[in-house]
Amino acid sequence: MSFDYDFLVIGGGSGGVRAARMAATYGARTALVEEYRMGGTCVIRGCVPKKLFVYASRFTDLFEVAPSFGWTVNAEFDWPTLVANKDREIARLESAYAAGVEGKGGTIFRDRAVLTGPNSVRLLKDGRELTAKYILVATGGQAHVPDIPGKELGITSNEAFDLKALPHSILIYGGGYIAVEFATVFAGLGVATTIVYRGDKILRGFEEELREGLEAGLVERGVKFIYETTIRALEKQGDDISVSFSDEVVAPYGAVMFATGRRANTAGLGLEAAGVALNPDGSIPVDKMSRTNVDSVYAVGDVTGRAQLTPLAIREGWYVAETLFNDNPQWVDLSLVGTAVFAEPEVAAIGLTEAEAATHGDIDVYVTRFRPMINTLSSKTTRTMMKLVTAANGGKVLGLHILGPDAAELVQMAAIAMGMAATKADFDRAIAMHPTAAEELVTFKSPSWTWRDGKKV
Numbered sequence: 107m108s109f110d111y112d113f114l115v116i117g118g119g120s121g122g123v124r125a126a127r128m129a130a131t132y133g134a135r136t137a138l139v140e141e142y143r144m145g146g147t148c149v150i151r152g153c154v155p156k157k158l159f160v161y162a163s164r165f166t167d168l169f170e171v172a173p174s175f176g177w178t179v180n181a182e183f184d185w186p187t188l189v190a191n192k193d194r195e196i197a198r199l200e201s202a203y204a205a206g207v208e209g210k211g212g213t214i215f216r217d218r219a220v221l222t223g224p225n226s227v228r229l230l231k232d233g234r235e236l237t238a239k240y241i242l243v244a245t246g247g248q249a250h251v252p253d254i255p256g257k258e259l260g261i262t263s264n265e266a267f268d269l270k271a272l273p274h275s276i277l278i279y280g281g282g283y284i285a286v287e288f289a290t291v292f293a294g295l296g297v298a299t300t301i302v303y304r305g306d307k308i309l310r311g312f313e314e315e316l317r318e319g320l321e322a323g324l325v326e327r328g329v330k331f332i333y334e335t336t337i338r339a340l341e342k343q344g345d346d347i348s349v350s351f352s353d354e355v356v357a358p359y360g361a362v363m364f365a366t367g368r369r370a371n372t373a374g375l376g377l378e379a380a381g382v383a384l385n386p387d388g389s390i391p392v393d394k395m396s397r398t399n400v401d402s403v404y405a406v407g408d409v410t411g412r413a414q415l416t417p418l419a420i421r422e423g424w425y426v427a428e429t430l431f432n433d434n435p436q437w438v439d440l441s442l443v444g445t446a447v448f449a450e451p452e453v454a455a456i457g458l459t460e461a462e463a464a465t466h467g468d469i470d471v472y473v474t475r476f477r478p479m480i481n482t483l484s485s486k487t488t489r490t491m492m493k494l495v496t497a498a499n500g501g502k503v504l505g506l507h508i509l510g511p512d513a514a515e516l517v518q519m520a521a522i523a524m525g526m527a528a529t530k531a532d533f534d535r536a537i538a539m540h541p542t543a544a545e546e547l548v549t550f551k552s553p554s555w556t557w558r559d560g561k562k563v
């Protein structure tokens with residue numbers, strides 16, 4: 107049977123673009139369909155604009171310590187300038203993503219694609235039906251907004267990137283990484299910021315010390331926390347939004363942002379027509395090769411419900427192309443994936459938490475807390491925390507958890523050593539670079555505490 111294309115990718119985000127570019131590089135006749143903007147969530151309304159906004163908000167921290175280094179600063183912030191410059195950078199990246207596919211011979215259709223069978227897709231605007239030997243679903247996810255009265259008055263991270271003006275106050279609903287990153291941004295830019303969360307502490311799944319340290323850092327930044335509470339309803343009140351909470355309190359805010367999770371983009375995608383099975387949460391189950399239950403249909407990235415991280419989507423997309431078009435079957439090892447939270451202070455972690463490691467055998471735990479050197483001349487109290495979890499008696503490094511400046515950069519480099527199964531002794535062999543924060547990781551003398559036979563000693 108002949109097909110229009112060897113490979114048809116739905117979604118021009120992190121996973122789809124990498125898959126299409128690599129497939130085209132290997133000579134596959136490749137098409138990619140994108141309904142919005144090339145680059146997807148990460149480039150257009152995720153990682154990239156988020157990090158730019160975090161940078162903008164961190165000037166506040168520098169201004170705060172500047173007088174202790176002898177500086178007098180009279181700084182003013184202009185939101186429209188930030189948004190316009192962010193837009194320019196994103197437009198540049200968007201073009202680069204399109205060029206990356208087209209430059210290798212791939213074809214991009216600016217349209218919405220719907221599957222009509224295991225080897226066919228309809229372009230909704232154009233009306234054309236395209237056939238392909240293999241179809242890759244890389245449609246990502248979207249913000250989930252709880253179904254409460256007045257929900258349309260709130261915003262999600264999508265709209266937060268393009269507000270016409272900063273609100274005087276904002277209520278952020280959620281306790282995950284998007285909630286705390288945007289709290290960092292808004293509070294740093296002078297917006298009175300409150301996080302309301304149904305749980306009892308932010309960043310579920312991270313080490314307790316990181317959760318507590320980040321909360322303390324955000325409190326120092328002026329963020330208020332309301333825990334074990336949900337939002338019942340939103341109502342317009344003049345220029346503000348009146349929020350009714352589950353504890354009967356009603357209070358006005360300049361804006362309300364939902365950071366209440368993300369769901370796979372599978373609705374109306376025609377997956378049933380192709381016979382592709384779905385998980386109960388709407389994501390697409392795949393095997394380790396990213397293949398769905400239908401042989402000709404693959405799926406990568408956020409739509410699969412695996413970890414929602416750009417580098418994973420990219421690697422999964424690349425390996426699908428590698429497997430199908432370069433005779434080089436590859437799958438992604440998900441056992442050692444680092445993750446970062448670009449809040450202030452920054453959080454990053456890789457490997458096992460202490461609690462997880464303690465269930466695998468005897469372990470040693472090394473912990474240090476100190477004031478980052480940049481804060482030592484000022485009254486800023488935020489502290490850095492590092493926790494190294496190793497197999498007992500100088501064994502394999504199992505987990506690394508950092509809160510503090512450049513945490514993500516440090517964990518990224520340690521990930522290389524951990525991927526090579528580095529031991530505590532390997533870390534110790536490295537000569538410290540002084541004065542740095544990272545030198546703490548190679549100068550731990552004796553464990554802060556240990557776990558033996560499942561008990562903390």
Ligand SMILES: Cc1cc2nc3c(=O)[nH]c(=O)nc-3n(C[C@H](O)[C@H](O)[C@H](O)COP(=O)(O)OP(=O)(O)OC[C@H]3O[C@@H](n4cnc5c(N)ncnc54)[C@H](O)[C@@H]3O)c2cc1C
Nearest residue numbers: 117119120121141146147148152219246407408414415416
């Ligand atoms: C606010 C925010 C901050 C984030 N920060 C980070 C971070 O710091 N680090 C990190 O690693 N990850 C971060 N992420 C997650 C990251 O953006 C995603 O993991 C990544 O974008 C997933 O890539 P993807 O290819 O699966 O999907 P996406 O990048 O979402 O791309 C999917 C594309 O498919 C298109 N599409 C959907 N349906 C169709 C259709 N039927 N037809 C045609 N096109 C369609 C969409 O328009 C979209 O462009 C962040 C996400 C958000 C929301």
